[in-house]
Amino acid sequence: MNASQTVALTDRNPRVAPDELIAGLVPPPHFENVSFDSYRPDPAQPSQADARDTLRDFVTAKPKQGMLAKLFGGGEKKGATKGVYLDGGYGVGKTHLLASAWHAHDKPATFGTFVEYTSLIGALGFQKAREQLSQMKLVCIDEFELDDPGDTVMMSRLMRELTDAGVKIVATSNTLPGALGQGRFAAQDFLREIQALADQFSVQRIDGDDYRHRGAPTPPEALTSAELDELAANAEGIVARDRFGELLDHLSTVHPSRYGRMLGDVDAVLWDDVETIENEGVALRFVALVDRMYDRGVDIHNSGARLDAVFTDDMLAGGYKKKYLRCLSRLTALAGREEK
Structure with a gap:
């Protein structure tokens, strides 16, 4: 494991040359x-x-x-x-x-x-x-x-x-x-x-x-800010720490096809002050980010709201219901640090 390093996803905005796109169409690390x-x-x-x-x-x-x-x-x-x-x-x-x-x-x-x-x-x-x-x-x-x-x-x-x-x-x-x-x-x-x-x-x-939820129906309770500080101080590998609202804003500046490259070699993310997402466009970008995190097995730790509160009830009953439920499933797996 690499020595501890803390970065911010909000500082990353990768660019991909067109000729790299075809070469990059391979299974992600989780399925290699x-x-x-x-x-x-x-x-x-x-x-x-x-x-x-x-x-x-x-x-x-x-x-x-x-x-x-x-x-x-x-x-x-x-x-x-x-x-x-x-x-x-x-x-x-x-x-x-x-x-x-x-x-x-x-x-x-x-x-x-x-x-x-x-x-x-x-x-x-x-x-x-x-x-x-x-x-x-x-x-x-x-x-x-x-x-x-x-x-x-x-x-x-x-x-x-x-x-x-x-x-x-x-x-x-x-x-x-x-x-x-x-x-x-x-x-x-x-x-x-x-x-x-x-x-x-x-x-x-x-x-x-859903195999991810056999025995793990909900994500862990949110941590305190002090507990996130301790995790960041003692983590091994590369950890990305961001305020949740700032990260959501940043996602609008990065095309979803580049979210995987934005994550790069990150081993875990720490999110401060998670809250419910009210805007559907923002929610769909967040879903795309979680998908790429799941591909790479990136662990999640957070303060604020528990992760199953990130979407509104209207979203979970609307046209993108299946996307949001899949995202909650993957959030639970990553926050629970399961091996599946």
């Missing part, structure tokens, strides 16, 4: 050594083993080759799978399986969150991003959620063009592809695009309980 064999399905939930076996078969199947295959749709039967969509609640191992697919498949392949792919398109432009991704044998998309009509149209088109180019696609989400966008924008106005997106996938449902 996972495999289908290391996935442990719940015996009480047979859909978990089914999902693992279906996905393993999908990524190890060899595509048909040749001009006739291209002219006549690859010689595949009508309804053949172009991609696999893992649908299930948070904490059932979807990202583990997604990363396992990336590790098991021939390269080149990419692995990234939905926001990382939309950021790639923003940085390179649609045509260039499509050209780059069309060179991949597999594209893995985690946390696939459509939060606005522009993303719906853009990602629907990209998925169609990638599958037409013979690229295999695996995606995970908490929402069935035909229901993406519901409760967030006027999804009925974009039914054609949403249905075209859904048509790219066969859906594999994964049932089960």
Whole structure:
């Protein structure tokens, strides 16, 4: 372990060159050594083993080759799978399986969150991003959620063009592809695009309980400021300490696709004066930060409110309910310093 060093995330605003974006689309540290064999399905939930076996078969199947295959749709039967969509609640191992697919498949392949792919398109432009991704044998998309009509149209088109180019696609989400966008924008106005997106996938449902909360239903109680001071003084490795409100303000100046790089080599975060987030845009940026922290196994310690109070009741009942519940699950795991 490194000698103790305290930094502030509010001092960090990393920049990423466009040509680094594709190279950075790999599984995060938390999933760099996972495999289908290391996935442990719940015996009480047979859909978990089914999902693992279906996905393993999908990524190890060899595509048909040749001009006739291209002219006549690859010689595949009508309804053949172009991609696999893992649908299930948070904490059932979807990202583990997604990363396992990336590790098991021939390269080149990419692995990234939905926001990382939309950021790639923003940085390179649609045509260039499509050209780059069309060179991949597999594209893995985690946390696939459509939060606005522009993303719906853009990602629907990209998925169609990638599958037409013979690229295999695996995606995970908490929402069935035909229901993406519901409760967030006027999804009925974009039914054609949403249905075209859904048509790219066969859906594999994964049932089960959140493994992170087996025996740990709530995060620990908040600490005092003096206790945070003591933790900072005695910590090993790199610790980032920030006032919670200032950190939330800072997140608005950093694109969510760069939150992982902002965390860098941080081992733990200390947040002073945690409070309930009242603004939905701020809350969604915080969710993206927690996702990247979870990827890296960053421990959390805080004063102020307990971490399960960061979202309002209206948020937990609204269109982004599943995002917020997943975030609370991950906050609990990180604050409890579980090994999962």
